Amino acid sequence: MNGLMIIKIALRALARNKGRSLLTALGIIIGIAAVIAVVAVGQGASTNMKAQISSMGNNLLMIFPGSQNAGGFRGGSGTQQTLKVEDGEAILQECRFVTAMTPVIRTGVQCIFRENDWATQIQGVNTQYPKIRNWEIVSGDFFTEADIKSATRVCVLGKTVAAQLFQSEDPVGETIRIRNMPFRVIGVMAAKGTSAFGQDQDDTIIAPWTTVRRVLDKSKFNNVNQLLCSLTSMDNLTLARNDVSAILRQRHRIDGEDDDFTIMDMTEVTQMITQVSSLMTILLTVIASISLLVGGIGIMNIMLVAVTERTREIGLRLALGARRRDIMRQFLVESVVLSGVGGIIGIGLGVSAAYILGAVNHWPVVISPGSVLIALTFSAGVGIFFGFYPAWRAARLNPIESLRRE
Amino acid sequence: MLISLRQINKVYHMESVDVPALRNVSTDISAGEFVAIMGHSGSGKSTLLNLLGCLDMPDSGSYHLDGEQISGLDADALATIRNRKIGFVFQNFNLLPRTTAEENVELPLYYGLPMRSADRRARARKLLSRLGLEGRMKHHPGQLSGGQQQRVAIARALVNQPPLILADEPTGNLDSRSADDIMALFQELNREGITIVMVTHEPDIARFAKRVITMRDGEIT
Incomplete structure (x- = not known):
């Protein structure tokens, strides 16, 4: 059978x-x-x-300024203003595992286009930002080194902001007002969705960090909210963390005391x-x-x-x-x-x-x-x-x- | 000699009592015979038929079937002998319910040598039409009369072309006309050279056979 x-x-x-x-x-x-x-x-x-998690960026290492210790009160992470753009540049130069770096300077803003207005957050970054965050531009362009050098008033909109201000219109080439200052929209980022922490990553405006610091904040200091670094590979994570830590301790002249910065990566979440x-x-x-x-x-x-x-x-x-x-x-x-x-x-x-x-x-x-x-x-x-x-x-x-x- | 029994003994152990079923049975049946085994219930005729059918083994004695020594074979070898050399016909037909006549006839072919399903089907249909069941190939047993069911069972017994047919009260569940038909069919098959051994307790049926073996208390008289 x-x-x-x-x-x-x-x-x-x-x-x-x-x-x-x-x-x-x-x-x-x-x-x-x-x-x-x-x-x-x-x-x-x-x-x-x-x-x-991977939408956070490619092999991401995040560095925050440390907490402030004053009179027995400890502030949260990022309350100190110790981390500077120059620290980031030093890390990029000295640590061989870091392939790209951008500072991130954040501040809340009100923006207006014609009769629409929207409260959001503006992020001052450099030209490496799209690559580090693994984030594409769907229309227009990102800003250039020249824009950073001369602190031009240009910006790139996140999808949510573009939708709030322009509905279905194309924002590229239009001028919006941020804190009542005119900014030219030169591009729109691709939709990135919700982050692992539950935030809408598209509800943002991206501009040269110099513009945010000098023009919007009217500050001559180069302190940042965050430094984002791309690593060659996650395999070198521990080495890279040690290197970055050593560089920052040296630059901040820390010897035996608590660090005035915090390094984070995605391995814990993973x-x-x-x-x-x-x-x-x-x-x-x-x-x-x-x-x-x-x-x-x-x-x-x-x-x-x-x-x-x-x-x-x-x-x-x-x-x-x-x-x-x-x-x-x-x-x-x-x-x-x-x-x-x-x-x-x-x-x-x-x-x-x-x-x-x-x-x-x-x-x-x-x-x-x-x-x-x-x-x-x-x-x-x-x-x-x-x-x-x-x-x-x-x-x-x-x-x-x-x-x-x- | 197709069947040769020598000094066959068989005892059934019922709780603490031993019931002898066959005592020193010796007999020969040649190819081409039509034998009826008669006797009252408990005379040992069913036990004898089971031994002849290789469904049971004697406690002692020797049994040769078609030149082969049967006593001492293992279960698989006995299954093969049953498949090739013996066709069984039962009192209650023992057809598979809800299965067509032709599929019932094909059944022994599944346990024989490998065969193409078309060949199996052709062989079953040929036998059924020979036994007068042309129009009943696709009928289930429940749709057939007792006589027709027994014909399907006989076709199944013949499908592997065995030299021996063993029938256990083949007319016990049939009316007298169907019973006579089945006996006529047995006689016809016997004329074609098939050896038939049949157990019955009815003298009317036994008279169709060429030879009658009578049993009493486990012995051939």
Whole structure:
């Protein structure tokens, strides 16, 4: 008997009790569907988180000015005004792991175009900023070194600001008023979405840092809110952190005291996400195991019933020349087909459920071929494991007694 | 000699009591014979048929079928012998329910040598039409009369072209007309050279056979 024929015979035997077969497979169907759906949504969420983290920038290292210690009061990070643009330039020159650097000077502003006005944040940066943040310009251009040198009043708008001030019009070439000073819009950034910290990254205006410092803040100091550095690779993270720290300590003449700066990178956030997702995997595995166990017991139960019901058929087959392994195989294939079909239906249901859940809640959904394959393998495995005992009972029957059974 | 039994003994152990079913049974059946085994219930005739059908093993003695020593073979070898050399006909037909006549007839072919499904189907159909069931190939057992069901069962017994047919009360569930038809069919098959051994307790049926073996208390009288 060839394989296809055995499967055909098994399908036919199962089709004779359609309702019963379906109910038996339901345990497997629900278990597999639940796992597939939850894995799909979970993987979607984790992919989304990773995308958000990488949207922060390429191999990013962030340096903030330290907290202020005055009279026993400690301010938060960034309250001190110790970090300067020159520190950034020194880091770029002296640390071989840093490929690009931009200062970030932030300040809140009110901006107006015709009758529209919008309160947002302006970021003063240098020309390396789009590359470091991995952020494209969708229309117009970014500003140049010359703009920085002469503190030109030009700006690039984030998507949210562009939409608030211009609706669907093209802002490039228009002039907006920021703190009542005219600024020419020279470009619009691509949409970047929400950051890992939940902020709308597109609700911003980007301008040369010199313009923000000198023209808007009317300050002659070069202190910054943040320095952003791109590293050659995340593998050199520890070395780069040590280098940057050493450079800044030397420049700030710190010797044994507390640092007046803070260095941050994304590894902590990444680690947390990895932890959460591995915890979820363990939980899912437990749920899946329990539901497959329950489903498998259901299959074993119904296969034992089938063996009892078909004792005469087994006796007849033995009399007609079936060997014990033929009988064993017949019932084993039947239970594997039962659980396998259950698995396939479960995968179908799970995938649909994941897409429906994703569509309703606007969650991203990722169906990995790996999880589908594992689900299929496991459901077939359940069929073999829980079908073995009933099949063995069937194969062990005595042909004479079986034929006599009514 | 197609069948040769020598000093066959078989004892059933019922709880603490041993019930002897066959005592020193020796007999020969040549190819081409049509034998009826008669006896009351408990006379050992069913046990004898089970031994002849390689469904059971004797406790002692030797059994040769078609030149092969049967006693001492393992379960798989016995299955192969049943498949190739013996066709079974039962009192209650033992057809698979909700399965068509032609599929029922094909059943022994699945456990024999590999065969193309078209060949299997052709062989089953040929036998069924020979037994007068042309229009019943796709019918399920439930849609057939008792006589027709027994014909399907006989077609199934013949499909592997065995030299021996073993029939256990083949007319027990049939009305007398169908019973006579089936016996006529057995006689016809026997004329073509097939050896038939049939267990029955009805003298009317036994008279269709060429030879009658009567059993009492596990012995041939």
